[in-house]
Amino acid sequence: MFRRKAAVVVEDKYTGEKLAELPLETREELRRKIEAAFKARKRWKLSLEEKVEVVQSLSRGLRKRREEVMELMMREAGQPRKYAEFEYKQAVALALAYRSMLEIISEKKVPAVSGSTLLVREPFNLAGIMTARNGPLIMPFFTLTSALGAGVASVLKPPNAAPLTARLVVEELKSSLGEKAELVQFTTASGEDAAWEFVENPLVDVLVVFSSSHIGKDNVIKMGEYLKRQRRKFGGFPLITGKLKKYVPQMGGNDALIVLPSADVDKAVEAAVVGGFANAGQICISPRRFLVHGAVYEEFKEKLVEEVERLKVGDPRDPETDIGPIGSGRVLEIVKHQLRDAERRGAIICGGVISPPFVYPTLVEFSKETVMESEEKPLLWAEESFAPIRTLVRYESTKEAVELANDAAYGLRASIYGDPQEALRIARELDVGMVVINENPLYGDVFMPWGGIKDSGLYGAIYLVEEFTYRKAIHVGG
Amino acid sequence: MRLEEYFSKHPEIFNGLERGAVINYTIGERKFHIVVGDDIQVVEGVSREADLEVKLSEAAERKLVETPPEEYPKVFGELFLSPEGDAWVEIELVKPMEELLSKGYGEWAKRAGVM
Structure with missing residues (x-):
């Protein structure tokens, strides 16, 4: 009798309807894909023109299938x-901007005391990529095309809760690559199996992970455990044979939106709503803590509550819907806990309702004493809220605004509304990888590097395409 | 009506692009380019100085020339983002992005909903 193979069941996050059932791949199957990608990497090298044509073809393919x-x-x-x-x-x-993006890794001459020194970027061989459910298209698209641009083969592991868009991207990319299709692989192995395989497989050089900070840190534990297992004693000295990987975690955030007394309050409110509540708050760079100067606090609060109460919750396919379902039962549990804590502190000023799969848009108001001085910080202040729940705190001085903004385990991005000169000064004081001033907090383009520090990332803002390469210095004597 | 004629009638479509901006167009076998100056010059053949290459199908051309000029960027953007059957637009950036942004293409692309 055959044992039925385990399956990945993908559901509609609103209706619960089953959308697809994919086989749950084993580590052995994933390993074969890693080997196939590695072989392809050794066999094929794409010219700049080929890379650009492949990505244009991928874009054409996706545009033809836009509705799908x-x-x-x-x-x-x-x-x-x-x-x-x-x-x-x-x-x-x-x-569209792909060709220009690849200029980021073009070679550069640097000053030399004698002769000349050239800095070039060389591709690693193979990257393991793990994406998250909140960027089903852009994460696979951005990472795979960056890897391809760098010249690296890749194996993509999307979240098994939402792997279908990523699968479509890989399908189109493989079709655009033609005979070189094996350079890109897709796996439905479990997250745990994929992480272990990427950590332990010596063919993998780079591990790029979009995840919560907890999962991001768990991969570091795996790397440590793996290396520990490879430790031998040789004449009293440690001998560790396991391979070190380049690790690029892009993790969570608990971003501040600082509203200065000089801010255009209407625009700041618009930024808070668009940035804070898009995709039901399930975006890593979403501003989660609105810090507002006392001079404009009441006006901001009143207008914000009015706008937030107007947001429409419901079927994501309805073009009028602003807030869709929360795609994870685990997140709903965490949110319940966070809201209960906020209720206990009497701080909810609008919303506060959970009706699975929805969390209604919610604003929670805390005093700066509550968040800065209480022994037990409110959960919604201390943790990333991956739901449409945002906190509001009043401050009275720039120093306070900076202290409040930096009072976070995370350091991804901050947004500032108000006088640009003052905002620039504040920007330099913030412990984050990115700051956006008088702009949509979700702003991004290919030339703006991305990433954070602390529990958000390891390197601050980075160009992902560079992370798939290593720098080589070539000196020629004069 | 052909697109060349439509552009001559509605030069305001290119408002926001800096002087010296050049775009090559290919529609089937026809090739022409536009040059932004005090007004819009429509010139037969391709330019070696082009910032962008735009290719479009005849069905897309028919749709565009029937579009009120104020809606042109949006319809153009939609044909690129969401080709409908025979109606499609392809864009290739020839010059570096920095140069294109300095010539006003970024704002135009925003109006077209492409960026």
Whole structure:
């Protein structure tokens, strides 16, 4: 009798309907894909023109299947159409700017005391890539095309809760690559198996992971455990044979939006709503803590509550919907806990309702004493809220604003509204990888590097395409 | 009506692009380019100085020339983002992005909903 193979069941996050059932791949199957990608990497090398043509062809393929792509994003990830459109356009814009993006890794001459020194970027061989459910299109698109541009073969592991858009991207990319299709692989192995395989397989050089900070840190534990197992004693000295990997974690955030007394309050409110509540708050760079100067606090709060109460919750496929479902039962549990804590502190000023799969848009108000001085910090202040729940705190001085903004385990991005000169001064004081001033907090383009510090990332803002390469210095004597 | 004629009638479509901006167009076998100056010059053949290469199908051309000029960027953007059957637009950036942004293409692309 045959044992039935375990399956990955993908559901519509709004209706619960089964969308697809994919085989759950084993580590052995994943290993074979890694080997196939590695062989392809050794066999094929794409010229710049080929890379650009492949990505244009991928873009054409996706544009021809736009509705199918959108449908998948709305159903498997629960993204409201409005936000799915935004993500779709980001991918298309990235393809348009692709040639320019690759200039980031072009060679450069640097000063030399004698002769000349050239810095070049060389590709690693193979990258393991793990993406998250909140970027079903842009994460696979951006990472795979960056890896391809760098000259690296890749194996993509999307989240098994929402792998279908990523699968479509890989399908189109493979079709664009033609006979070189093996350079890109897709796996439905479990997250745990994929992480272990990427950590332990010596063919993998780079591990790029989009995840919560907890999962991001768990991979570091895996790397440590793996190396520990490879430790031998040789004449009293440690001998460790396991391979070190380049690790690029892109993790969570608990971003501040600072509203200065000089801010255009209407624009700041718009930024808070668009940035804070898009995709039901399930975006790593979403501002989660609104810090507002006392001079404009009441006006900001009143207008914000009015706008937030107007947000429409419901079917993500309805073009009018602003807030779709939360795509994870585990997140709903965490949110319940966070809201209960906020209720206990009497701080909810609008929303506060959970009706699975929805969390209604919620604003929670804390005093600066509560968040800065209490022994037990409110959960919604201390943790990343991956739902449409945002906190509001009043401050009275720039120093306080900076202290409040930096009072976070995370350091991804911050947004500032108000006088640009003052905002620039504040920007330099913030412990984050990115700052956006008087702009949509979700702003991004291919030339703006991305990433954070602390529990958000290891390197601050980075160009992903560079991370798939290593720098080589070539000196020629004069 | 051909697109060349439509552009001559509605030069405001290119408002926001800096002087010296050049775009090559290919529609089937026809090739022409536009040059932004005090007004819009439509010139037969391709330019070696082009910032962008735009290719479009005849069905897309028919749709565009029937579009009110104020809606042209949006319809153009939609044909690129979401080709409908025979109606499609392809764009290739020839010059570096920095140069294109300095010539006003970024704002135009925003109006077209492409960026």
